[in-house]
Amino acid sequence: MIETIVKNLEANSVDAWRIREENIESEEYFFVGNKVDLGRAKKVKKYEVTVYRDFEEGEKKYRGSSTVTISPGTAVEEIVHSIQEAFFAAGFVKNPWYPMAPKFSRRFRTDEHYLHDLSGDAIGAIFDNERPSNSWLNSVEIFVTRNGYRILNSEGLDAAFSKYRTYIESIVSSSGREEVELYDQLLLALPDVERISERISRLLLLVGERANAVPTPALDRIPVVLTGEPVREVMRYYLKQANARLKYDRISEVEPGDSVQSGESGDKITLEVVPELEGSYFSLPVDNDGFLIGKRTVIEKGILKDYWGDIKYSHYLGIEPTGAVLNFSVGPGSLSIDEMRKVDHLEVTNFSAVDVDETTGDFGGEIRLGWYFDGSKRIALSGGSVTGNLRELESIYLSKETELDGDYYGPRSISIEGLKVSGE
């Protein structure tokens, strides 16, 4: 198929092109309790073809592009029509010129595994857990996937790699004051049995806490300690402020040398983009352009040092590209989690959804599980919400303890002053 596409791209004299081939094979299990009510398998191949068209107006050079998807079995006449239509459309896409990923050829080696063995590991890690008496696994979905990629372009680039993806969605339930549940999604490269097992055990303990939670009272302004996923999403806001595309699109306002924080007291954030994190599904050798992904410290002690981004937007900002990196890490802070928990505070581990707006800095979420510490007692809470704006904080402290979670490595907890808590 690739030969057919390339032949027709060249026959239609396009100015440049990129092809991304993806082969996907998966095994999927859908459990209700410990019984599976559906099994699935998948074997799919796709081609994403980007056609570029160069043109000039006055002194200025432009590069338009248009991307089409092609499935196996598509007739040659339809492929030719798609390419011609995309090339025509690209002539109206008046974007400033930018370079393609440079020529290189490499097959990145990956250890091969049988999907059946991997899904067996994941299933075992989930169901072999010891469980607290009042908590249980309500339902679990397991997706174990092998993705193979090949990226080629008209400059002569030809890169290929494959990776494994283990996605586990778990619902845990518990019965206390009432029957409650917690939702969790875990995304790993290979099914790391120890991490899956620890995650499930922790979830079962947390849902037990929620089962006895009381409604959140109106606490208004109190230090809010965020732990786990909400920390990752707050830190992602700072990551995005350093992104070349968001800068070019006038969403991020920070310039190198400016603070990405807003003058609040506490810890200063140091953040880097990294191609590899151990066990992360998001670790990649090259991005979708086929550009070799690099590492860069983009925020140092709260100050924007440099942007990060793909080849197009980096060229627009006049910086060296890092590639479209997917992993990021944040340096540890000055307080231990125990120190954060010493004063009166609200700690939240689970929101219904963490809503962080990259444009405005607005933050909010309904509390599914939190704890109020009034100086003597730690009381489990549920309901109500935490809202605020990350550009209007009074203080932010990062924990000394760090953790790895998906595409993030960094502080496990943060303590924030300046957020509002709504409750009964």
Add this chain to the structure above:
Amino acid sequence: MKVEDSRYLNDKRDMMKKLVCSLGRDFPYVSVLGTDVRGKQYQVMTTGISVNDSRWSERGFVLRVHDGRGYFEFSFNEMENQSVEEIVKYVGRKLSAFRKSMNENSLDASAVPMFEEEESKLCFNDEVGILPGSLSAGETIDRLSSFKDRAHEFSDEVVNVMALMENVQVSKLFISSRRELSQSYIWSQGYLYVVARRNKKTKYSMKGFSGLKGLEILDEMEAFVGKVVENARLLLSAERIDPGEYDVICSPDVAGLIAHEAFGHGVEMDMFVKGRAKAVEYLGKRVASELVTMHDGAAGVREVSSYAFDDEGCLAKDTVIIENGILKRGISDLISASVLGTEPTGNGKRESYERKAYARMTNTYFSPGKDDLKDMIESIDYGFLLEDYYSGMEDPKNWGIQCVIAYGREIKKGQFTGRIVSPVMMTGYVPSLLKSISMVSGDFKLSGTGACGKGHKEFAKVSAGGPYIKAKARLG
């Protein structure tokens, strides 16, 4: 103008029948769904232009068999004459491995009864006003560019504008031993998004447009350019709300979000099977004020999730979920209906042929009432009119709700004060919110922009809406 069939699917029809016939020798039930979804997305921003295939584009097949114990599926996208027998062998191998995996882990497969299909033949081709191919890429970009330019002309405070339009033709062919169903329809959506900045404060306003329509959506978008700029600038002077409980009037799109999050997700019947839905305890009981009637259905109205049959070959229906405040029934996919022994409601939807079908919403809405919006505003001593939203999330087990609303207009003694609060987080216990509904307007509007996830994945096209509703809500 009539939407044409997919030539690709018509070419594969005989092979799909051959596949059903071959597998039918080993399995008591076999079906195959073929999908051919093609679309284009045109986006003009202040900072750049793009024209790409729609991210909803897909072309492939999903095969479902029942082996006497339960269902098993296989998604694939290569089907030539010579590959039919290879697919048959592959399915056999994968199903054996699946059963073996359960045995190795000492786990059971649930016994899922096989749904007995009635014979059915259907060929549905929808109609739209202007077919997407009627404008060239250049003409479409020119139209969207003119919206962007006009938005900038309104104010220097506008720092970025996005005008986006997407047209998608959905063609599906479902074949089993007893059914042969085909449908082709077009949905379109558009967004106007304006970012405004003043004294380092940044806000944005977004307006979505959608429907079973073609290029006529561009005219609707054009009429709203000024309004979206005005809203973005209005938000620059917005304040944060003091947390508390307030009298509110929800606009049709906020009411739709409540319908979707509050009782749409809460009555998806795969949640009944898992014991994740509080709704089970309330069937036949009061869950809302008697002014509230709520529907879900692909057949009842025309919006982006209106179709003739779902992704499991079940015909579209209109389901009354709440009738005059009483919870009547849920919405189901085929497997949950088989397990629960109920009739499927035509709500088995897949993100694509590569994904499982779940019980999913179609068009979810409150029925209109008899009140007048002006009377509703005048009835409020202190409260807010809530308009537009950014996101929502439900908790079907405990009936919690989270709605992130774009802004609220303050009302004092029945009059707007001009004060704006933004953003507004609405949270609370769903029945308390719905039981507090005291007025329902005669307006009716649906919107189907964006996508709905099942949890945090499996995105599907849905619409939601209804009239203006007056209620009491906790805002923060």
